[in-house]
Amino acid sequence: MDNSLLVVGSVAFDHVQTPAGERDESLGGSATYFSYSASFFVPVKLVAVIGEDFPQKHIDMLKKRNIDTTGLVRQPGKTFRWAGSYMQNLNEAETLSTELNVFENFKPELPESYKDTPYVFLANINPELQLDVLNLTRSPKFVACDTMNLWINYKKPQLIKLLGKIDLIVLNDAEAKMLTESDNIIKAARAIQSYGPKSVVVKKGEHGALLVHGDDIFTVPAYPLETVVDPTGAGDTFAGGMLGYICKSGKTDTMTLKKAMAYGTVMASFNVQDFSMNNLFGLTEHAIEERLQDLIRKSSLHEFVNR
């Protein structure tokens, strides 16, 4: 069984300010965080664009994690750069600047070896590019996407079109409310389902995440942490853990999605404990399993089920 996972999204350098400090030229980007997180579960095929300034050592690091970089293309110019601040709010970044650079004219292509990948994640980029990539795949088994306020504001028709073609969307609470003009996240998730996806995951930062899957509703808290160093990439790491587990299990029933949300929560919790992806680098599958069990211990009411 081919259980590999295709992701298209951004690879970037970030400049990040948080109450814990400041970092410049950190490795970032939605596809980078997603790939690295998912690589703990399944082989990942990465589609993205980098500039001439992107060091080979980062590519080698991704390859070591069994991430296929055939679709990572280098183009003339500079790598995408993002600067953000979490000084006011650890749950949501204030974007200070965005330099599209090589992303400005990016036209994604899929290597032939990528086209039959059964699981596809369209990470946060322009929904037109997300649609382009989806159209280049051959009947994937399960397609998921993320998005952001920028696209809800400026590319809503394209985003709605995309939603008609996917199985699962992962987005944050402010985005879900904005997209549906609803003030309640469950109502918002139901409205998003009406656009196409059977499953909607609403991420609430430190407050956890909500899954609406068909008629089912399920909530997972964030893993309780006393110190959050850098929330950058938390949502992408969450999605990487979630999709990684779905892809690994080969199933998309409620039970699988619940456990996938828990793995997403665990991966995001590791990610926010240090700047950039630093805390993911030394991570082991054993540590992931340990934290999953700890999350269950700290949140499950299972002792009180009426049998």
Add this chain to the structure above:
Amino acid sequence: MDNSLLVVGSVAFDHVQTPAGERDESLGGSATYFSYSASFFVPVKLVAVIGEDFPQKHIDMLKKRNIDTTGLVRQPGKTFRWAGSYMQNLNEAETLSTELNVFENFKPELPESYKDTPYVFLANINPELQLDVLNLTRSPKFVACDTMNLWINYKKPQLIKLLGKIDLIVLNDAEAKMLTESDNIIKAARAIQSYGPKSVVVKKGEHGALLVHGDDIFTVPAYPLETVVDPTGAGDTFAGGMLGYICKSGKTDTMTLKKAMAYGTVMASFNVQDFSMNNLFGLTEHAIEERLQDLIRKSSLHEFVNR
């Protein structure tokens, strides 16, 4: 075994604005919500003051729920009144006005039949009054309290003194951060423990609640609701369900506190589904148990425990 529960707090008339509408002269007050909620679990002894305008029908209604109103004293003047708006934020009321009225010179006294009550809840009132009531009791088994931003700002020394004498405090996330000057609720809860209470419950409105009990940490989500009509009294109803269950079980171990939080969550969820206490009036123990099981179904990861 005497498993009754003493509560001192406010009995009030509320004027409330929410996106769902507006209500005037609604029955409210921290002790009213608490008592009614706790009465589904144990007999309650109420200490509060009302004015000449408080109708007998409300007192009769409380008595029917096995709430002892011997300590509910009527004094010359008007009943306490509070006006608040949730138009901007369903999670936190904007106080529009507070008329202390009979509360202004309230000096609580305890009927002799109340003094040996084993479980005591000091609902949100001036911490000096909370201390007065506590000093009138004879060696209670378990004491809990609530508070609010007003007292943290203006009566912090008295509040800190109170914290040295209690077992459990229930307060909201903004209050926990304000009291401890911390930006993380787990750190805040740890700091509050250092003032005395072994157990701290931080309420996060629609995001659920966090328990820190000794070294243990436990989270419970809010019961997912598509429609919230009026959040007034949610925190007091939560505390009523929580303390009611603790008192009924006669235990204060981690497992009991976890289940108590779940009952608090369930009681609060019923309360916010209609204005004032309207949705509590027709409530049955069967409906409470059903919703508890549904909360567990919608939030527990118990299938994934490693055995």
